[in-house]
Amino acid sequence: MEQNVRRVISILFVLFGVFSVIYALYLDIFDKDAGGRGILLIGGIFIIILGTYLLPSKKHTTIINVLFLLPLLAAFAITVIIPFICGIFYSFTNWNGIKFTEFVGLANYIEMFSSPDYLYSLLITFIFTILNMLSVNLAAFALALLCTSKVRGRNFYRAAFFLPNLIGGIVLGYVWQFIFNKVFTSFIAGSLSMLTDPNLALAAILIVSTWQYAGYIMMIYVTGLQGVPKDIIEASGVDGASGFKSLIKIKVPMIANTFTVCIFLTLVNSFKQFDLNFAITNGAPSRILGMKAIASTEFLALNIYNTAIAKNQYAQGQTKAVVFFIILAIVSLTQVSIGKKKEVEL
């Protein structure tokens, strides 16, 4: 008896919800300006969900499974999957950020690869990525060795080195712009800021990026180094290995996996660098290449942003973004395959 009452109530809920959604959709399609249609739609969906949840049914477990997956999956599909598919599609059209009128085939791609500022940006991003990967990892590993040695106040040092990583790149970028433009130039009277020379400006971003990121990578190395069993190190000491030798012959090979993780992490993050680039130089200064001024420190992420937002060339910006994604996907696939190979060896 009670079961039946519940069934009737829940079915009524579902019907009411469906009606509300249909009415909202009707308003959406035929009467664009009706107020409250959004609330009607969302409320209707909630009531449908509530109704199906209350419905006494042998398939209750299945219903719960679907309801549990629904919220995250909906957000994920609408913010990531649909825009991603649309984005690839738009890169073959003359999309202007709102609508497109025709397919242009590969024209966007051809235009992109024949524009010198893009090719320059691609090159400078690769250079920055490699240099930054090296400098971050060298600094991080050195710091990790310091922080796992018997230095007093290790925990303070770890926290201090880690701190820059917690503050957003935008805020830090402006602070460093001040340091390069005002502080460094005050050391040598009359000297020009590093940010006015194309090569030095790149070095400046490299310095800040290493400063910000090394503390984070350091902590991953610290975790790795702490995993090396102490007795092995002690045994090697007894056998007469120096500190340096036990580092090269024992510690480094034993944390090879940590190296792989850190190298790929820094590769991907350096390649995606936007905030610091935006706040410190925003692409300046320009460099003259073949009679044309080119923003000398504009990495790909910033190049995409400027193409679409500043120059209002949405299709072109989206095309660059698709290529950006393909490069990152190749790097990630390489990492996965290296990881798999290692598993086989073990």
Next chain:
Amino acid sequence: MNSKRINRYIAELASMVLALIVLSPFVLVIFNSAKKSADIVISPVAPPLNWGQMLINMQNVINNQNFSYWKSFASSLFITVVTLVLLTVFSCMAAWVLVRNKTKWSGIIFMIFVAAMVIPFQVVMLPLLSTFREISSFTGIKLLSSYVGIIFAYLGFGGSMSVFILHGFIKGIPKELEEAAWIDGCSPEGTFFRVVFPLLKPVQMTILILNGIWIWNDYLLPSLMLGLNGRIKTLPVAVSSFVGSYVKQWDLILTAAFLAMIPIIILFLFAQRQIIQGMVEGAIK
């Protein structure tokens, strides 16, 4: 023995010097946010003569229309906290279903979540704006320059990594616990919220920290979705908008930067260990 001691002194000295170098930008920010513009020109590295100037600078910045510190702080806090609560609950629910139901569909959905971690924000940001605009005009729910929209977007972007981390953890939880609850007559949703959810506390911490730091500091998404001079501003957007309108006024810019840093530095002082641990664990997985 002697050379070991020398090595140790070198290490101590090196740590101290390095810490000084790493922390010096923060010191410079604090020093210069307590100076007048003219004093910065005289020397940007000297300690300030009058610390009281900091309060004056802060008052100028806090009430500035482009920055409006308290309002931006509240917006940032609201967006971060609401997203984190929803994201934790929803991603735990989703990951639990995906682990405990071994069907073809759950495998496919999980694979999509994992594969999506490779997708950089840049490739979805432009279509995201147009998708949200379309949905807004169709349903009448405001998604651009609104809290609903940006929280919804963060749920989508934070989802895949959270599910991935949780998936690995839930696999390690013995199924017997849930079966016992099930035999005692507990419904599946009851089992999840009373038995499974509390067990996930350690990973939930990782997810909170990893996503919290990222969302709090994120610039690109809020600047695109909320606009640089929109009604709602997060702290990074407010700093950027302030810098844009007060070019080269370093005393005020550095005060703004200092104010923007304070909340997270205070948080770090209280939860140092958890924050470092959470961020490192997230990276290794």
